[in-house]
Amino acid sequence: MLTNHNIELTSAEIANLWSNYMSDTLAICTIGTFLSHVDDTEIRSILEFAMQLSQAHVQKLQSIFTEEQHPIPDGFSVNTDVNKEAPRLFTDDFYLFYLQNVGKMGMEFYTMGLSNCARLDICEYFTECLNESARLLNKATEIMLTKGTFIRAPFIPVSKKVEYVQKQSYIAGWFGHRRPLNAIEMSQIYFNLTQNQLGRTLLMGFSQVAKSKQVREYMVRGRDIADKHVEIFGSLLSKEFLPSASAWDTMPTESTVTPFSDKLMMFHTATLNAIGIAHYGRALSLSPRRDLGANYVRLTAEISQFAEDGTNIMIENEWLEQPPQATDRDQLAST
Template sequence: MQPGNKKVQITSSELGDLWTTYMNDSMAICMFNQFLQHIDDDEIKVILEYALKLSEEHCAFIEGLFKEENAAIPQGFNVETDVNLSAPRLYSDTFYLMYLHNMGKIGGNSFTLCLATSARKDVRDFFRKCVEHSMELFERTSSTLLSKGLFLRPPQIEMPKQVDFVQHQSFLNGWFGDRRPLNAVEIMNLFFNIERNQIGKSLVTGFSQTTTDKEVANYFVRAKEIAAKHIEIFGSALSESELPSPMTWDTMPTTSTTQTFSDKLMMFHATVLTGASVSHYGTSMGTSPRRDIGVTYNRIIQEVLLFAEDGTQIMINRSWLEQPPQAPNRSALVKKD
C-alpha cells in the first residue's frame, strides 16, 4: 500500500467513543430482547424491534472496525449471560415507550458530540448515522406518545410581546430580595430533569427488587431515593413560580422478584444514567442565572458524583468494571535498578 493511501490511525477520542458506544449498545441489546418477551402493544413492539436492530448494527460495525485495527473487542454484555429471557414481565409497555424516548434523546446528544470529535471519515460516517438513528427513534417514540396521549409537554408561558434587557442585579437573586419568576430556559431544564429522574426511578426500582445481591439492592434503593428527592426539589422550584410538574405515568415495575438482568449489567446501566445526569445537571447549572438554582444544581451534582463513586467501587470489588482503552504507562516501561 502506498503511504498516501494508508488508513489514518484512530485517535484516542474516536477509540473512546467507539468503545463506549459498543458497551452501551451491547447493554441495550439485552434490555430490548427482554422487553420483547413481554409486550402487548404492537405499535411499541415495532419501535422496540427497530431500536434492537440499530443497536445490533452499531455493535457489528464496531466489531468489524476493531478487527481491522487488530484491537481487542470489548466484552460488553450478551443475551446468553446477562439477561433471563424467561423471567416474568418486569416493566409495562408504557415504560418501554418512555425508556426508548429517553434513549433517543440521550443518543442524539452523545452521538452528536462523538461526531464533532471524530476525524477519520469512516468513523464520522458511522456517528453521523448514529445521530440520524437516534433522531428517527426520537421521532417514532414522540409520534406514538402523542397518539396515545402520553407525551408530556413542558409548562406554557405567555409569548413575549417585546424585547427586554436585564436592568438590575436582582435578576440573579436567589436567597435575598425578591426572586424573579423562572425564565423559559430554567423551566425547560427543571421539567426535563424531573422527567429523566422519573424514568430512572422506575428503572432502578425494578433492579432493586430483582437482584439477589444485598449490597447491590441497597445501592439501587439509594438511587431510587436520590431520584425521588431530586424530583421533589425540581418540582418545588416549578411550583414556586406557579408552574405544574410533569405528571407521572404508569411506569412503575411489576411485583416480579425474579432475576431478570445480571447484576453486572444493572450496575453498568446505573452508571450510564448517573453519568448522563451529571451532564444534564451541569448544562442546567450553566444556563440557569438565578443563584439559588445554580447552587442547587452544584450541590446535587456533588451528591451524584459521590453516589457514582460508590457504585464504581462495588463494580471494582466484584470485577465487573471493564476498563476503557488507556494510554501506556510510560513510567512502568522504564527499566529500573
C-alpha cells in the first residue's frame, strides 16, 4: 500500500522559488513599461510573450507558496513601483537586446534551480521555465538577425589539426611571448563585453530618472564601471586584431521622468551585479592566460565593492526584502 507523504520544500527549492518570484514581479513592471511605448510590431510580440511567461510564473509561484504555507514575497507591483505616465526611456532596439539577455540569464538561473531540486513538481516547474527561456532567447535572436542588429562573436580560422599544449608558456600573460587568445577565452571576453554594454545602457537610463540624489550618483558610478569594463574587454579583443561588439550599443532617450521606483531600480542593479560576479568567476575558471585571470579578479573586486555599497543604500532606505533564512538558535537560547 502506497502512502502519500507531504514532502516539505528544501532550502534550495525555497531559495530558487523566492528569487524567481522577485525576478518575475520585477519583469512584469519592466516589460509592462516597455510595452506601453514600443512601436515595432515584431518587438511588441516578443515583449508580450515575455510578459505572459512572467505573469504565468507569478501565478504559479503564488499557488506554491500558499499551498506550502510560506508567505508570498512582496516583490514589485505596477501599483507602487511603476509610473505609468512616464515617457519612453529606452529604444525598441534596447528592448530586444534586453529580452535576449533575459533569455540567457533565465536559462542560467533555471538550470541552477533545476539542478538543486528534489521534489518532482518543482523539478517540472523549473524544467518548463528553462524551456520557456530558451524559446525567448531564440525568438529574440531570430528577430535581431532579421533586423540586422545581432552582432556575431569574432570569427577565427578553422583548425587544420588537433594540437596539444607543449610548453608552460601557454599560461603566460605578463612576460615573454604571449600566445593568442583561444576560442574559449575569446568567447568569455565577448560575452562579458556585451553584458556590460547592457548594464551601461540600463544604468545610464536609471541615472537620468532616479528621484534620490544618492541613487542617481550610485547609478552614474555603475554606468562608469560598466563603461570601463567594456573598454577593457574591447581592448583585449582589439590587441588580437579581433572586432569588438560596439554595434550592440543603444543609448537611452533624454527623458528625466522616472518610469520606475528607486527601489526597483536598485534591485535591478543588484541583480545585474550578482550575475556579473558569477560570469566573471566562470570566465576566470576558463581562462588559463595569467593576464586574463588577473583582469577578472580585479574587475570582480570592483563589482563586489559596488554591490556592497548598493546593498547598504537599500538597507538604509528599507528597500531590501530579506530572503527566507535559517532559525537563529543563539537568539532562541537567549530568550
